[in-house]
Amino acid sequence: MQEAAAKIMPRVDRQFIGKVHSEVHAGTGVCLVTCEFDLASYQPELFVELGVAMPESIARSVPKRQAEFLAGRYAAALALQHLAPVRHQDVQVGIGEKRNPLWPTGVVGSISHVDGMAVCAVSHTADKDYLGIDVEVVMSTRVCREVARIVSTRQERELLCGLGLSERVALTLIFSAKESLFKALYPSVRDYFGFEVAEVTELHLEEQTLVLTLTERFAAGHKLPQDYQCQFTQGEHWIQSVTCGKFHGRANLKAVP
Structure with missing residues (x-):
């Protein structure tokens, strides 16, 4: 996939897997695959039909978790096939001890799923040191009241609402942005940091970008840069965030194997 134009991929299973969309993400240059899936149509046999291996931990999970895993790994398999010609057995994405995806050597990637949609973003490690993607359904008013002080500061809310966002x-x-940042940095830091570790310090609505700034203590403790650019897309009922880039000047900082 060298062209920047988006295209629709063919369907493989018209009951469980719906529309599949593939593109080179305009803001980041990463390969992005989105697929719709129907939870009500899920059957365990679909893992074999779609060519996705089912780990033991997923086999013990509830059907909803199995369906989300299958759709996410299916999207990942399609995304990986765009990075280079690969054999079928080379596109399996495993699962780590902390439920993190295990990518093939030379690949950095991220998976997210919500409400019947799975998304995957991948890139070569030569191009990106870190990559995280997250998609969320727009929160209800009730959920906003419950989580506002957990996920954000007053300054963040004032910044975004002051620029016209509800x-x-x-x-x-x-x-979503902080979740994408967590997914991007976790392979390098192996630290389950919380929302308070990062703050949205800039928002550019026209460019659909924002800047996340880590606390000085956390950044210094993990030898990380403080600022990260996040590219976001807003749909009718959802928001998707992608945080990716290079650790410039820090060639020794690589993902922990």
Whole structure:
């Protein structure tokens, strides 16, 4: 996939897997695959039909978790096939001890799923040191009241709402951006940091970008840069965030194997 134009991929299973969309993400240059899936149509046999291995931990999970895993790994398999010609057995994405995806050598990637949609973003490690993607349904007013002080600061809410975003969209964007940052940095730091570790310090609505700034203590403790750019997309009922880049000047900082 060298062209920047998006295209629709063919369907493989018209009951469980719906529309599949593949593109080179305009803001980041990563390969992005989105697929719709129907939870009500899920059957365990679909793992074999779609060519996705089922780990033991997933086999012990509830059907909803199995369906989400299958859709996410199916999207990942399609995304990986765009990085280079690969054999079928080379596109399996395993699961780590902390439920983190295990990518093939030379690949950095991230998976997210919500409400019947799975998304995957991948890139070569030569191009990106870190990559995280997250998609969220826009929060209800009730959920906003419950999580506002957990996921954000007053300054963040004032910044985003002051630029014209509703409280629901602002909080969902903050949540999604911080989730994408966590997914991007976890392979390098192996630290389950919370929402308070990062703050949205800039928002550029026209460019659909924002800047997340780590606390000085956390950044210094893990030898990380403080600022990260996040590219976001807003749909009718959802928000998607992608955080990716290079650790410039820090060639020794690589993902922990």
